Amino acid sequence: MKPEQPLEPHPALPDYYPDLTQRPAFVRRMFDRTAGYYDRVNQLLSFGSGSWYRRRALTRAGLQPGMKVLDVAIGTGLVARQALAVTGDPQSVTGLDISAGMLAEVRRLLKLPLIQGLMEQLPVADERFDFISMGYALRHVADLNATFHEFHRVLRPGGVLLILEITRPAQPFKRALLKFYLGKVIPLLSRLTTGNRDMQTLMRYYWDTIENCVPPETIIAAIRDAGFTEAGCDVEFDLFRAYSGRKG
Numbered sequence: 001m002k003p004e005q006p007l008e009p010h011p012a013l014p015d016y017y018p019d020l021t022q023r024p025a026f027v028r029r030m031f032d033r034t035a036g037y038y039d040r041v042n043q044l045l046s047f048g049s050g051s052w053y054r055r056r057a058l059t060r061a062g063l064q065p066g067m068k069v070l071d072v073a074i075g076t077g078l079v080a081r082q083a084l085a086v087t088g089d090p091q092s093v094t095g096l097d098i099s100a101g102m103l104a105e106v107r108r109l110l111k112l113p114l115i116q117g118l119m120e121q122l123p124v125a126d127e128r129f130d131f132i133s134m135g136y137a138l139r140h141v142a143d144l145n146a147t148f149h150e151f152h153r154v155l156r157p158g159g160v161l162l163i164l165e166i167t168r169p170a171q172p173f174k175r176a177l178l179k180f181y182l183g184k185v186i187p188l189l190s191r192l193t194t195g196n197r198d199m200q201t202l203m204r205y206y207w208d209t210i211e212n213c214v215p216p217e218t219i220i221a222a223i224r225d226a227g228f229t230e231a232g233c234d235v236e237f238d239l240f241r242a243y244s245g246r247k248g
C-alpha cells in the first residue's frame with residue numbers, strides 16, 4: 001500500500017539550497033565531492049560510532065550468516081564492511097547509493113554488488129532481502145514514508161530493518177555541547193585535515209540536519225505505518241539511535 005502523505009525528515013535549510021526541490025541535487029553533489037575524504041572525517045567524529053558500534057548493532061538486530069542484506073546509502077561501505085564480516089559471503093551484501101563518487105570509492109575498497117539509485121524508489125524486485133541496513137542517511141531522504149514503504153516492499157516476510165542515526169539530545173546541556181562540537185569543531189577540523197571546503201560545508205550540514213530532524217517518535221510511527229511490526233528504537237547516551245522493525 002502506498003503512503004498517503006509525504007513526510008520530510010526536516011524542513012528546507014535555506015543556507016544550503018533555496019527550497020526542498022533542490023535538496024536531492026545538493027546532497028548528491030556534496031557526497032560526490034567529499035567521497036574521498038569521508039572515512040578520514042568519520043574517524044574524527046569517533047563518538048563510538050565506529051566499526052565496532054556498527055557491527056554490534058547489526059548482530060543485535062539479528063544479522064546472521066546466510067542472510068541477504070541490502071545496505072542502503074552505503075557511502076564508503078562502513079556498515080557494509082561489518083555486515084560482510086558477519087555474513088561471511090561477498091555476494092550476500094548489496095550496496096545502494098545515489099552518489100557516483102561514493103560508489104566509486106566503495107568499489108575501490110570492497111568487492112560486492114552495487115546499485116546506483118534512490119532509496120525512495122528502490123530499483124529492486126519485491127521481497128529480495130532478509131535484512132536492510134542504513135547508516136546515517138535518514139536525514140537526507142525526500143520522504144520518510146515513501147522510503148520506509150520501499151524498505152518494506154523489498155524485504156522478505158520476517159525480514160529486519162535497522163537504521164542507525166544520531167539524534168539531537170533531549171537534555172539542553174548535552175545538546176549545547178554537541179552543537180558546539182558537531183556544528184563548529186568538526187566542520188573546522190574537517191577542513192583543516194582534508195583541505196576541502198565542501199567537507200566543511202557537509203559537516204556543518206550534518207549538524208543542521210540533526211538539529212532540525214523530526215523527533216524519534218515520528219520516525220518510529222512512520223516505520224510502523226509502513227507495515228513493520230516490532231517498530232522501536234534503542235538509545236545510547238541520549239544520542240545514538242538504532243531504529244528497527246520487522247516485516248510481519
Ligand SMILES: C[S@@+](CC[C@H](N)C(=O)[O-])C[C@H]1O[C@@H](n2cnc3c(N)ncnc32)[C@H](O)[C@@H]1O
Binds near residue numbers: 119
Ligand atoms: C553520511 S553517508 C553514510 C555512509 C555509511 N552508511 C555510513 O554508515 O557511514 C550518507 C550516504 O547517503 C547517500 N544518500 C543520500 N541520500 C540518498 C538517497 N535519497 N538515496 C540513496 N542514497 C542516498 C549519500 O550519497 C551518502 O553516501
